[in-house]
Each structure stands twice: as structure tokens, then as C-alpha cells.
Amino acid sequence: MSALELAAAIRSGERSAVDVLEEHLAVIDAREDEIHAFNLVMVEQARREAVDIDAHLAAGEELGPLAGVPVALKDNMCTRGVPTTCSSKILEGWKPPYDATVVQRLTAAGAVIIGKTNMDEFAMGGSTENSAFGPTRNPLDTSRVPGGSSGGSAAAVAAGFAPLSLGSDTGGSIRQPAALCGLVGVKPTYGRVSRYGLVAFASSLDQIGPFAATVADAALLLEVISGHDPLDSTSIAEPAPGLLSVLDQGVEGLRIGILDELSGHGVEGISPDVLARLDAAVEALTAAGATVERASVPATVYGLSAYYVIAPAEASSNLSRYDGVRFGPRTDGATTNEMMVATRTEGFGDEVKRRIMLGTYALSAGYYDAYYGKSQKVRTLILKDFAKAYEKFDLLISPTAPTTAFPLGAKTEDPMQMYLQDVCTIPSNLAGHPAMSVPFGVGDDGLPVGVQILAPAMGEATMFRAAAVLEKSGGAQ
Amino acid sequence: MSGDVLDGWEVVIGLEVHAELATQTKMFSSARNVFGGEPNTNIDPVSLGLPGSLPVLNEKAIELAIRVGLALNCKVQRSVFARKNYFYPDMPKAYQISQFDLPINEGGWLELPSGRKAMIERAHLEEDTGKSSHVGGGGRIHEATYSLVDYNRAGVPLIEIVGAPDLRSAEEARGYVAELRSILVAIGASDGKMEEGSMRVDCNVSVRPMGTEELGTRCEVKNINSLRSLGRAIEYESRRQVDLLTSGQRIEQQTRHWDEAEGRTHKLRSKEEAFDYRYFPEPDLVPVDPSPEWIAEIAASLPMLPRQRRVRLAEAAKGEVADAALIVERGLDDLAVEAMEAGADATRVLVHCVNNLSEGAGQLSTGSFAALVAMETGGELSATQAKTVLADLVASGGDPAAAAAAHGFEAMDTSELDGIVDGIIAAHPDDWAAYVEGDEGERKKKSGFFVGQIMKATRGQADGKLVNKILAQRAAG
Numbered sequence: 001m002s003a004l005e006l007a008a009a010i011r012s013g014e015r016s017a018v019d020v021l022e023e024h025l026a027v028i029d030a031r032e033d034e035i036h037a038f039n040l041v042m043v044e045q046a047r048r049e050a051v052d053i054d055a056h057l058a059a060g061e062e063l064g065p066l067a068g069v070p071v072a073l074k075d076n077m078c079t080r081g082v083p084t085t086c087s088s089k090i091l092e093g094w095k096p097p098y099d100a101t102v103v104q105r106l107t108a109a110g111a112v113i114i115g116k117t118n119m120d121e122f123a124m125g126g127s128t129e130n131s132a133f134g135p136t137r138n139p140l141d142t143s144r145v146p147g148g149s150s151g152g153s154a155a156a157v158a159a160g161f162a163p164l165s166l167g168s169d170t171g172g173s174i175r176q177p178a179a180l181c182g183l184v185g186v187k188p189t190y191g192r193v194s195r196y197g198l199v200a201f202a203s204s205l206d207q208i209g210p211f212a213a214t215v216a217d218a219a220l221l222l223e224v225i226s227g228h229d230p231l232d233s234t235s236i237a238e239p240a241p242g243l244l245s246v247l248d249q250g251v252e253g254l255r256i257g258i259l260d261e262l263s264g265h266g267v268e269g270i271s272p273d274v275l276a277r278l279d280a281a282v283e284a285l286t287a288a289g290a291t292v293e294r295a296s297v298p299a300t301v302y303g304l305s306a307y308y309v310i311a312p313a314e315a316s317s318n319l320s321r322y323d324g325v326r327f328g329p330r331t332d333g334a335t336t337n338e339m340m341v342a343t344r345t346e347g348f349g350d351e352v353k354r355r356i357m358l359g360t361y362a363l364s365a366g367y368y369d370a371y372y373g374k375s376q377k378v379r380t381l382i383l384k385d386f387a388k389a390y391e392k393f394d395l396l397i398s399p400t401a402p403t404t405a406f407p408l409g410a411k412t413e414d415p416m417q418m419y420l421q422d423v424c425t426i427p428s429n430l431a432g433h434p435a436m437s438v439p440f441g442v443g444d445d446g447l448p449v450g451v452q453i454l455a456p457a458m459g460e461a462t463m464f465r466a467a468a469v470l471e472k473s474g475g476a477q
Numbered sequence: 478m479s480g481d482v483l484d485g486w487e488v489v490i491g492l493e494v495h496a497e498l499a500t501q502t503k504m505f506s507s508a509r510n511v512f513g514g515e516p517n518t519n520i521d522p523v524s525l526g527l528p529g530s531l532p533v534l535n536e537k538a539i540e541l542a543i544r545v546g547l548a549l550n551c552k553v554q555r556s557v558f559a560r561k562n563y564f565y566p567d568m569p570k571a572y573q574i575s576q577f578d579l580p581i582n583e584g585g586w587l588e589l590p591s592g593r594k595a596m597i598e599r600a601h602l603e604e605d606t607g608k609s610s611h612v613g614g615g616g617r618i619h620e621a622t623y624s625l626v627d628y629n630r631a632g633v634p635l636i637e638i639v640g641a642p643d644l645r646s647a648e649e650a651r652g653y654v655a656e657l658r659s660i661l662v663a664i665g666a667s668d669g670k671m672e673e674g675s676m677r678v679d680c681n682v683s684v685r686p687m688g689t690e691e692l693g694t695r696c697e698v699k700n701i702n703s704l705r706s707l708g709r710a711i712e713y714e715s716r717r718q719v720d721l722l723t724s725g726q727r728i729e730q731q732t733r734h735w736d737e738a739e740g741r742t743h744k745l746r747s748k749e750e751a752f753d754y755r756y757f758p759e760p761d762l763v764p765v766d767p768s769p770e771w772i773a774e775i776a777a778s779l780p781m782l783p784r785q786r787r788v789r790l791a792e793a794a795k796g797e798v799a800d801a802a803l804i805v806e807r808g809l810d811d812l813a814v815e816a817m818e819a820g821a822d823a824t825r826v827l828v829h830c831v832n833n834l835s836e837g838a839g840q841l842s843t844g845s846f847a848a849l850v851a852m853e854t855g856g857e858l859s860a861t862q863a864k865t866v867l868a869d870l871v872a873s874g875g876d877p878a879a880a881a882a883a884h885g886f887e888a889m890d891t892s893e894l895d896g897i898v899d900g901i902i903a904a905h906p907d908d909w910a911a912y913v914e915g916d917e918g919e920r921k922k923k924s925g926f927f928v929g930q931i932m933k934a935t936r937g938q939a940d941g942k943l944v945n946k947i948l949a950q951r952a953a954g
Binding site for chain 2 (some may be wrong): 326
């Protein structure tokens, strides 16, 4: 049952929120040991919320669009009084005194928060293997990774633990796991969804977005969490976009570009079976009346390099606050400095340390212009090249990830191979544009392949129309 | 030791003044901005830099910063916030949100009481830190057994006013700070209380041979908590540098700590040990671009500045006013100007403002002040009587004639005074001879003696001016 159907059934009284919750808790009970999607299943709190929803419904009250629908949250979104760890030892035991804006909006919409999901530590990684609490496994093949960094949120929906979940996407951390788990995953326009209460990785790139099994469910969840928030200065002063209402509008007359540089011509390592699914998607869109041609956004080939300067630079600053002074565990030292060093040495994992060092170096006196400065110029170029492409095209498409889900441990020894997982997704983060992954069939190994749809800023509605066409075309089967 | 006498050396001083802006709430959150209070009570997730918290700019802080910029004749411009990264326990995020290459105010000047202009390089916005108290080890962090941190001050808006190296003596530096303080208070930007730390001064000192242009190597002196310390620190530091240079040594660029008790500066760190702040644009905030209309509106709302008040006072007095700065500082210039415009004698008005109104004007109205001065110059009251009456008017208001009558002050009959003067002259023949035959200095001294004697004989009722006139007549024969 989709989230929309569940919500309708609960609203009509056909199902109770408590029944729906217990059904999901039972699935979690059966498979969570194997999958490890959650850092915390909020059983008691979720039960209280579900009882509450049922009581309100029984009293005849009008409830929000997600009334009684379980939603899982990536463990980097602050939940009042509930541990929020970013899958890091350095935040172990920390309970935020406040809810993230998205959590408030979910609660206001009647959603039942079912748990906090595993992730790569501080969202740094592409496989959810960089977690202080152990890896998450792909529910479709437990020898394989679910992707990352929002792998727990993807696995939770793929395993049927929750019909919906939220992830965060800094360089592809929603879209890549969505592709690897056969789900719809959306990175909205930067500023669409408030970052207040999202523990920062790279502030100028981070954006919260939905995972769902269907395009309509993703639209429903995105509508709920979008819209201006005065607590986030980078929040766009626009109401949430209407998405559900446009899903059946089709793509007749739309001009869609196949993003050349991300489709095998500019970057290596995109496997042929993934490209074959992209070709199938082109056929489906053409058949639905879109004009599809090849498109070039030349500067995107530098996206990965620029990203791995900008994101670590911002992260090195954002993660400085974990110093053992005010919250989280503290490792003692003879002096304040030694205490801070010991706390951070103990608390952070290897990948986080690697990026802090990279970022600190890139911002250092004498290196700033060569690294951070130059990367910002690349970012500007990417924006310009996208703008040029969008003069000709309404949307662009590319693969989401270069391959299907890979085995656990396959890339942990080679960070560069792991970084390449994000090569197709990073340009949208650098540009601040929306992009989403839609499942579109399987690769040679029988595992899902995602197609990425990219849109200009604020172009979510058009993007969702194309996603709905791909979903309906049956190519996903 | 006098800092002004450096045997052929010139001291060059540039000041960095931090002033807390008088906003209701903090720079980036709704926590209260008040001095003192129970430690850690005026805090919130943003003040503490909790994970997921985001800064939202306080518009009032921008307005006050623009007021400062306009009052200091700066160019007000589009500005960008930047992160200044360094680890310290009282710095919650381990970075301070400040402004770097694009400050809100740039290039202005401040007129010293001497009339000379001291250039201002910039006046930018930043947030204050918390306050550490180090327990044990003499209150320094390195030797302390433990430290306590109060974050009430963290996030309080600051304006940092960076002066050019334009000041040439301790006295001039004190004059600069005093003038700056008057301006900040006058425009309502800050309470300017150095003793509460709401205004703090860092001082860059260098020396060079008199008559040369090239700047010497500078040292920055921190921990200056009063105007007096500022003067002492400059005198000590410039003498230290001259002593080093004249003994053939070089100045090392250092940050030094002023020790008030010992009356000397200590080395904190050398240039090589200076922090690399890794400045980069703050991604959580958008640039501030005040509209010309808003700037004009703020400019129109600025009150008269101390400099303008001094000029107005001199115009009303029809000549230079030696103590103009003091009178303006005491807020007596409106009273003085209005009294003079009402016809009161300028000299007497100014004398009263400087000598007899040190606690302010109290209940004294312009009309009764002018009337009192008129009685004095008309010979109805002696200077001493006028002072007594003035004190009454300050304490409880009212009419000077009535107050004088209540004291039994009546103008002394001139013929009666003639007799008393003659009697005193006769009683002190040696002093009289010295008065008549002495040089100007001697005569002045003796006139003081005779006026004193006559005042004593008349219980203060004689008019000092008239007594001097009679003495001069008698001496002339």
C-alpha cells in the first residue's frame, strides 16, 4: 500500500493509525537485525503518536495529509529529547532540545515518526558503511550496500519498515541510495526545504528530501516539508510547490536533454547496463511526446573535483563545534587543547577526519585561492553552463549512479572509487538545482537502476511530471 | 616616564575598538542581549552553537551598524558575512561569524577634539564570544585547574571599528576613544561602558625615527580595560620598543597582553604563532545589501553628533570654547547654547557648566539659568552667591531671584565695599606693597589674597570682579 493509500485508509477509518504502525513495527522486528536500517526505532513515542492520531480522528477532527503514516528520519535531523547521532560516536547520547523544522512540519501533518535511520557518519560516504554503529545492508540483496549517505532511510522504505522517509543530499546522498534500492528519491531546489535542525555537513549544498516507493508518495512528502522557514536564512520565500496536482500532466511538448557529460561521454566508469536503462527512459519519454536530444553542460566534468574541495572546506568548519566542551562525550586531556584533540581523535571516524583535513588545508592561508577560490569559480561556471542548457531544454536526464548496488567492502579501501559514486549527482548540488532519481528497471545483476531527472531552480513540478511518465511507462518493471 | 618624550622617536598608534550594539536580542537569535545575569540563562540553541542550529540576522544590528558607519563618515555598502575559524571554549561553534573582505562600513574618519581627522579603515559587524573564567593558576587558561564558561554574551552583536595608524600619542589615543565613545552613545548604538566590557580596545603600537615615513614593526596590545590603561599601555609599549631599537635590537611582531597591576605588557604570541583563521564566506547567511532609501532614512534619523555640538557651542559663545568636549560630554551644551542665545554672558555660562554643573543640570531650566547669569553680571549676585543659588536651582528648580532672597543675598552697596577694601588694605600694608610693586605674577597672587580676605569679611557677598576693580583703582593711586 502506498503512503497516499494508507493515509486515505486511515482518514476514512478503514484502518487505524495504531494498526498501521504495529504492522510496520512487525516488519521491522522480522528484518531489522539483518538490515540495520535504524539507529533507533522510536517504538514508545510512535505508539503514543498513533494512539493520539486515532483519538483525534475518532473525535472527528480534520487532520493533516500524513495523518497516521509512519515516516523514518535520517539520524542527522534534530528530534527534541530523542538522540540524534549522525552515526558518530562524537554525538553519542546527545539529545537535541528542539525539533528540526521538517520534524515540526511532519508532526503538524499528522505523520508518526517511527525512528532515526543509519547513515554514513555526518553524511560523508556513499554506502552507509562509514557508520560508527555498523553498516546498513541493501534489503534487495543483503550482501550489498544500500548506497549512502542516507542508506538507512533508503533501506527502511525498501524493506517496508516505513512507507516514507527523509534523507539529506549534499552530493547525491538521497538520489544514489534511491537508485541502489529501487526507490524514488528527491533533492529539492536549495532553499526549498528548511535546513533548521539538520546537522550540517556542507551548508551551501545540504538539502533534505524524500524517499518513497512511488512518485506520488514522494510528491506528497515533499509538499509537506517544503516552504519558507524564517529560521533558515537561505530558505526561499515561496510556498510549497503543488506537485500531486501536476503528476498526470505528462511531458507532451517538453524538451528534454540527455546530459552528455554525465552519460558516458565525459566521465568514465558508468556501466553499460546503466546506460542501457537511460536509453530505455529516453524512449519512454519520447513515446510520451517529449522531444529528447543530447545536451551539453561542459563544466559538470569538473563538478566532482570542485565538490571535494567545497564540501570538505565547509565541513571542516561545521564540524569544529564537536570539541567536547558543551555536548557529546568528552575525552579528558591535561589542557583544554589536549582535551579537544583527544575528544575529536576518539569521536570522529576515518572518513570524517580525512575530509576535515582536506577542508582545513583547502582554506589555509596561501592555499585558499588555489583550492577554495578556484572551486567556487567552477561552481559559477557550472551554474552558467546549466543556465545555457536550460535555454534549450526544460529538463535534463542522466544516470543517477554509475553502477547498481555494490557488495559491502568493495570500495571501503579506496576513497576515490567511493567518491566517484556521486559523479552524476554532484552538479545539481553545486548549482542548487532540484534533481530526482526514478527507478527504471534493473541492470545485468537484476538490481535496480535509477534514472536522474534534473531541472532548473524551482522546477520541481516539471521534474515530477517527467518522473510520473517514467513510472507509468512500465519501464521500471 | 612620559610617553610623549621619546628622544627623537615618534609613536604610531592604530586602534581596534569593539563595541557591543544596544539591541534587545542577539545578533543571530532571539536570546536576550543584556549585561550580566545568571550564567547561561540568556542562551538558546543558536547561542550555544548546537548541531543543526542556524543564524538569522537581527535587522536592528544592521541598522545600528549603519548608524555607526554614517556617524563615522564611512561608505555603507553591500556586505558579506564570513567565518573566522579557531578553537576556544568560549567560542560555541569554533568559528565567529564576522565580516572579512566586504565589511558593511568602509573608509571613514573621526574628528579628534583637537580638530584633526583620524581615518577609519572599516567598521564591521561580528558576534561576541562567551566568557571564560579560569579557576586556579592565576586565572590564565594554561595553568587553570578548571574553567567555567558563561555563554550569555555569546552572539551579542559587536561592531569592530578599525582605525588607521593615525594617532601619535597616548593622549591622542585616549582622545580618539573618548570621542568614539561619545559618538556611539549619542547615536544610541552602544552604551560604551568600558568597565562592563561593552566597549573594548585593542591597540597597535609601533615607533619610528621622528621625521620618517615608513611604519615600524607593530605590536598589538590586548586586555586594555579603561582609558587610563590605554594611555599607560601605549606609554609602556612605545618606551619598550624605543629601548629595544636604541640598544640595537629588532622589534618582533607580536600580540602582547597588558598587565594592569604590573604596569607592563607581556608577550602572548608572535606572528609565526598567530592563528590561521581560514576565513570563508558564511554559507548560512545571505549578503546584506541595504537599499539607498534605507540608508538615507537612517542618516536622517541621526541626532546631532558631539563634533557638531562643539561647533554649535563655539558659535554661540562667539569664540573657541576650551572645555567644549567636557560640556558636550555632560550633556550641558543645549542648556549653554540656549542660555547664551537668551543673552546670558558666555564666559559665566561656560564657567558654570565646567565648574558648577559637574553632575548635570538637574531641575535647572534654561530661563532661570540665563536669569541667574544676568543677576551675576548685573552685580546683584557675587560669583560665590551665584554658585550657591545655582546649586539650589539644580536641586529643586525655581526662580533665581527667589532663591537668592531665601539665602538673604543682596547686592552689596558699592560705597560700603569701598570702605571694607580700604580697611583690609590698611590692615595688610606689606601685602599691599607687594601687590602694588610686584610683577604680574606677584600681583595675581596678592589679588587672590585680598579678594579672599574681603570675601571673608563680607561672608562671600562681595562681587569678586568689583573687588578686583577697586584694588586696581587704589593701586593706580
